[in-house]
Amino acid sequence: MSAASTPFITPDALLAQWQGHRRLTRRVIDAFPDDQLFTFSVGGMRPFGELAMEIINMGEPMVRGAVSGDWTMSRSRDPRPKQEILRLWDESTGQIDTLWAQIPPERFLETLSAFGQYTDALHNLILYVIDNEIHHRGQGYVYLRALGIEPPPFYDRS
Amino acid sequence: MSAASTPFITPDALLAQWQGHRRLTRRVIDAFPDDQLFTFSVGGMRPFGELAMEIINMGEPMVRGAVSGDWTMSRSRDPRPKQEILRLWDESTGQIDTLWAQIPPERFLETLSAFGQYTDALHNLILYVIDNEIHHRGQGYVYLRALGIEPPPFYDRS
Numbered sequence: 308m309s310a311a312s313t314p315f316i317t318p319d320a321l322l323a324q325w326q327g328h329r330r331l332t333r334r335v336i337d338a339f340p341d342d343q344l345f346t347f348s349v350g351g352m353r354p355f356g357e358l359a360m361e362i363i364n365m366g367e368p369m370v371r372g373a374v375s376g377d378w379t380m381s382r383s384r385d386p387r388p389k390q391e392i393l394r395l396w397d398e399s400t401g402q403i404d405t406l407w408a409q410i411p412p413e414r415f416l417e418t419l420s421a422f423g424q425y426t427d428a429l430h431n432l433i434l435y436v437i438d439n440e441i442h443h444r445g446q447g448y449v450y451l452r453a454l455g456i457e458p459p460p461f462y463d464r465s
Numbered sequence: 466m467s468a469a470s471t472p473f474i475t476p477d478a479l480l481a482q483w484q485g486h487r488r489l490t491r492r493v494i495d496a497f498p499d500d501q502l503f504t505f506s507v508g509g510m511r512p513f514g515e516l517a518m519e520i521i522n523m524g525e526p527m528v529r530g531a532v533s534g535d536w537t538m539s540r541s542r543d544p545r546p547k548q549e550i551l552r553l554w555d556e557s558t559g560q561i562d563t564l565w566a567q568i569p570p571e572r573f574l575e576t577l578s579a580f581g582q583y584t585d586a587l588h589n590l591i592l593y594v595i596d597n598e599i600h601h602r603g604q605g606y607v608y609l610r611a612l613g614i615e616p617p618p619f620y621d622r623s
Contacts, residue, residue: 313570314472315479316588324592349507350610412471430474434482435620441596442619445603452508461600462593 318415322407325437326400327464332362332440333396334459335447336389345386347450355450357384358443359392365436367399369421370406373414373429378422476573480565483595484558485622490520490598491554492617493605494547503544505608513608515542516601517550523594525557527579528564531572531587536580 316324336344336359344356364381372378415433420426425435448458474482494502494517502514519542526538573591578584583593606616 313475313573315476315573316473316592317471317574318473320586320588321473324589328596349607350612352607352610415471415473416475428478430478431482434474438486438599439619441599442603442606445600446607448600449507449510449604449607452510454508461597 318407318410318412321433322404325433326404328437328440328444329366329396329400329403331459331461331464332359332444333393335444335451336392336396338451338456338458339389339447340454340456341389343450343454344389344392347454349450349453352446353384355443355447356386356389356392358446359396360384362440362443363392363395363399365439367402367406369433369436370403370410372421373419373433374406374409380422476565476568476570479591480562483591484562486595486598486602487524487554487558487561489617489619489622490517490602491551493602493609494550494554496609496614496616497547497605498612498614499547501608501612502547502550505612507608507611510604511542513601513605514544514547514550516604517554518542520598520601521550521553521557523597525560525564527591527594528561528568530579531577531591532564532567538580 336355339347339355343354344359345354348354361384364383368378368380410429415428415430417429418426419429419432421432425432427435448461451458494513497505497513501512502517503512506512522539522541526536530536568587573586573588575587576584577587577590579590583590585593606619609616
């Protein structure tokens with residue numbers, strides 16, 4: 308194996324990492340009282356419901372684009388009940404698994420233009436989506452603490 | 466190339482990602498007023514200076530352990546001036562680059578026991594360290610906003 312093709316991590320293992328993060332983020336969404344999801348925030352930042360909708364609108368569309376070249380993406384962050392967010396979340400989870408298996412393995416190292424504006428190696432584009440989820444979920448932890456609610460443990464990805 | 470050895474990302478590209486995150490985290494540390502780093506927090510959470518010290522005490526020690534099997538780690542989170550944190554930060558940055566180059570490429574897929582208690586594939590252990598940094602930095606963004614300070618842009622890793 309040449310140095311250039313040595314994996315830090317394989318696509319399957321990265322997907323497992325991501326889905327572990329997604330299980331944790333789902334628990335953070337679920338920990339919010341329904342009436343605080345689109346109203347509560349700290350320091351004038353966006354409420355967690357809007358952040359959750361952003362995460363939903365980035366994850367599956369990124370993977371779908373990588374498979375098909377179809378880069379359409381909903382930008383709706385409108386308030387909706389928690390159960391509806393969780394339903395969209397679970398739908399995305401299944402779609403990400405299905406679509407991931409259709410990405411040709413060599414594509415992760417190729418440069419793509421996502422959503423007509425972000426040009427980078429596919430692995431960097433996907434890591435951006437995951438890192439953005441972790442970043443906003445970290446904000447959600449602070450919102451929960453400020454609401455007097457104990458967030459789920461960060462290390463538990465089951 | 467077999468499916469098992471197809472890279473999602475190579476070690477060099479992952480290091481570049483991490484160091485991009487570290488440049489952003491350094492700017493977040495630097496954005497805090499010196500007198501708020503170890504005093505200000507939201508919701509009873511730890512102040513950002515403690516989180517920054519945790520990040521410093523995880524990053525370079527993880528890479529050093531992966532190279533040498535030496536898993537010693539400082540647990541000090543004691544308050545200190547911002548310039549001292551930034552000095553430790555910059556020292557770690559150079560050490561991570563130097564040590565990373567010494568990790569045998571096949572080791573990233575091997576299972577290790579880090580710090581005598583965390584057993585996982587090395588790539589998962591390293592991603593945990595990076596994700597923990599992103600998570601706590603996201604909390605730092607909320608602290609900065611609550612202090613009326615605009616945080617550095619998330620997408621800028623230069």
